[in-house]
Amino acid sequence: MRPPPACPRIARRPFLLSLLALLAPGTASAAAAEIGFNELYGKVGVLGLEFSQKVLELDGQRVRIVGFMAPPLKAEASFFVLGKAPMAICPFCSSDADWPDDIVVIYLKGKQTFERTTGMIAVEGVLEHGSWTDPETGFVSLLRVRDAEFETA
Amino acid sequence: MKRLILLTAAMALIPGLALGQAIYPLDRATILSGSKFDFKVEFPTVVQPDQVEVLINGESYDTLLGATAEFIENEDESGGSSLLLRDVSITEPGSYTVEAKAGDTSRSVNWEVFGTSAEPRAKNVIFFLGDGMTVAHRTAARILSKGNTEGKADGRLAIDDLQYMAFIGTSSQDSIHNDSANTMAAYMTGHKSVVNALGVYGSRAASNFDHPKVETIGEAIRRATGKSIGIVTNTEVQDATPAAVVSHTRSRNDKPEITEMHFAVAPEVLMGGGSAYFLPQSTPGSKRVDDKDMIAEFQGAGYTLATSATELQQAVADHTDGKILGLFNTGNLDTTLDIRQLKKGTVEQFPDQPLVADMTRAALDVLSKDPDGFFLMVEDGHTDKATHALDWERAVYDMIALDQAIAVAREFQEANPDTLIIFVGDHTHGLSITGTVDDDKPGDEMREKVGTYGDAGFTNYTDEDGDGYPDRMDVSKRLMMYLGNFPDHYETFGPKLDGQFVPAVADADGNYIANEAYKDVPGAVLRTGNIPVSMNAGTHSVDDEVLQASGPGAENFRGYMENSDVYRVIAEALALAPATN
Numbered sequence: 001m002r003p004p005p006a007c008p009r010i011a012r013r014p015f016l017l018s019l020l021a022l023l024a025p026g027t028a029s030a031a032a033a034e035i036g037f038n039e040l041y042g043k044v045g046v047l048g049l050e051f052s053q054k055v056l057e058l059d060g061q062r063v064r065i066v067g068f069m070a071p072p073l074k075a076e077a078s079f080f081v082l083g084k085a086p087m088a089i090c091p092f093c094s095s096d097a098d099w100p101d102d103i104v105v106i107y108l109k110g111k112q113t114f115e116r117t118t119g120m121i122a123v124e125g126v127l128e129h130g131s132w133t134d135p136e137t138g139f140v141s142l143l144r145v146r147d148a149e150f151e152t153a
Numbered sequence: 154m155k156r157l158i159l160l161t162a163a164m165a166l167i168p169g170l171a172l173g174q175a176i177y178p179l180d181r182a183t184i185l186s187g188s189k190f191d192f193k194v195e196f197p198t199v200v201q202p203d204q205v206e207v208l209i210n211g212e213s214y215d216t217l218l219g220a221t222a223e224f225i226e227n228e229d230e231s232g233g234s235s236l237l238l239r240d241v242s243i244t245e246p247g248s249y250t251v252e253a254k255a256g257d258t259s260r261s262v263n264w265e266v267f268g269t270s271a272e273p274r275a276k277n278v279i280f281f282l283g284d285g286m287t288v289a290h291r292t293a294a295r296i297l298s299k300g301n302t303e304g305k306a307d308g309r310l311a312i313d314d315l316q317y318m319a320f321i322g323t324s325s326q327d328s329i330h331n332d333s334a335n336t337m338a339a340y341m342t343g344h345k346s347v348v349n350a351l352g353v354y355g356s357r358a359a360s361n362f363d364h365p366k367v368e369t370i371g372e373a374i375r376r377a378t379g380k381s382i383g384i385v386t387n388t389e390v391q392d393a394t395p396a397a398v399v400s401h402t403r404s405r406n407d408k409p410e411i412t413e414m415h416f417a418v419a420p421e422v423l424m425g426g427g428s429a430y431f432l433p434q435s436t437p438g439s440k441r442v443d444d445k446d447m448i449a450e451f452q453g454a455g456y457t458l459a460t461s462a463t464e465l466q467q468a469v470a471d472h473t474d475g476k477i478l479g480l481f482n483t484g485n486l487d488t489t490l491d492i493r494q495l496k497k498g499t500v501e502q503f504p505d506q507p508l509v510a511d512m513t514r515a516a517l518d519v520l521s522k523d524p525d526g527f528f529l530m531v532e533d534g535h536t537d538k539a540t541h542a543l544d545w546e547r548a549v550y551d552m553i554a555l556d557q558a559i560a561v562a563r564e565f566q567e568a569n570p571d572t573l574i575i576f577v578g579d580h581t582h583g584l585s586i587t588g589t590v591d592d593d594k595p596g597d598e599m600r601e602k603v604g605t606y607g608d609a610g611f612t613n614y615t616d617e618d619g620d621g622y623p624d625r626m627d628v629s630k631r632l633m634m635y636l637g638n639f640p641d642h643y644e645t646f647g648p649k650l651d652g653q654f655v656p657a658v659a660d661a662d663g664n665y666i667a668n669e670a671y672k673d674v675p676g677a678v679l680r681t682g683n684i685p686v687s688m689n690a691g692t693h694s695v696d697d698e699v700l701q702a703s704g705p706g707a708e709n710f711r712g713y714m715e716n717s718d719v720y721r722v723i724a725e726a727l728a729l730a731p732a733t734n
Binding site (some may be wrong): 041044045046047048049050051068070085086100101115116117118131133138140142 | 428429432434435436437438439440442448460461480481482483484499502503655658659660661662663666668669670
């Protein structure tokens, strides 16, 4: 197996923002910009994807995105994958683990365990774009929402 | 020690049971004369080198193999010693008995090394692989594409006139079951292996890349001939089937590495999806974890890149004597039903994807310029992927697409009769045609609208434009097909026009349950799955495949054959191991 590369960077999010969100659960949504799965990429082609202008503008800001939680990569993973539709981690083959391009990786704020849900959820947190490799699992993501909370949509 | 010997003896009586001591290649292996393979002996315990004796036909192994093996005292902390000798070959055809002893334990296996005729029978081989193809796919394609009147087909598929047939066994080194990796690898190497493996035997090595290798047909053609190689698929080019032409790994999921294995063999034509595994990790959309730009590597080696059907046509027109890299999607190409009719899946992002027949025609244009001939592998992968999704409409539509590609090859064969065409699936599915389903029958329950026996009658698909595809899949009197092995899902009795069926999704515990998105489709009924809840889709079946072939050498396909026997027929047709004396 490919060894996961060493963690290149761990993004630290503004402490204040987390604190505010903690103090006022449920009220942060007023400040979060809505972004949809069809707004993530400006161009999709064989030679790569380009982030949309909206993603570039909202980077580092609080966003709200609605989608479905995918099956966990590992039980102990500190993140989950949000997709636009319910999905199976191993789409129709005996061992592949290929994800669609348009997924968002969600890191929940603080240390917490989370229940998997099957219905549509709304995730709120800080948007981050660019290739990043999860240090524990080696999972590479292009878009993340950090310091996130979620609720049934 | 006595107990151990008894145990070994008892195990030897039970075929398929893992033995304490293993020799690779396995017992009853058939090995192409002159082909490269890795020789490995695994001892069940740590032993000392001076305890070990390995004989081939009664002489020390190094006499025949020409080199001394590496002794690994405790391989990958497995608690057992191993002997490993890579890249050996045996020239002289015949039977070989290999005996490996260490102290009180011993094991022996037999190999058959085969040569071929001195003169090739065929200049070209075109190998069509319908992934997951089952007899029902063929029958349904014939009904949908040609129609049926008073019990007789109203036309013939291209495959219907292939001359010779054989039943093909698809079981594995480790299981009566199979997957697309080890089954295609059996066709492309002549050796059985374990589920998920490509071009290696499954051993106890820890790394996917350390298992004992066997030569792929891509490598054999490079070693023994001046022929060109073509690989065409509508899946990712790293998917199990196209990968098997060139790859060596215990896991089909090593797609970045498989991309590099393609580059090492450098087929003159490589077409399909999976560009994500070519792009350096810095490019959004990349699925590599390094900075290699494999597209630039291919271009540097003289390949012309095409990223759409239009570019492919242009590339072929401009460079018919050059090499073509066609990448038409970051992942798999879309299903033919989505590309041609429904425009779902990723068709919006990739609006100009070629069909399998388009790619086959382009590949033949390029490869046929080689005076030495060629080996071309063409796969339709959606006959399998859609069947896994219990979406038989998409699978059958792609069966028609594959048949149209075979029609292109049959035209080529008419002009070039020194071409062997083989058409086979890698494994089957539990798919079967029940009859019809008629929306206009009375009642609310869809099962009461299913027609069997005389009540099935005939379907009302049309093909007004005569392109061989039904004009629409959602006609009022449709085929009714069921899968025999499935997860929990909602049976909707109709085609999924909004995108490929996702029958099951994981619940909070990771178990797969019916996807509620289909609950409210009129007439939908819940089907409780009959395979473990860890399975998210329909699974393969163990039933035989049917192989069909025409052209020089095709007469060697007959009766029942192992999938690994198919390689020998190809090798014989191309004379890959002509007698040297």
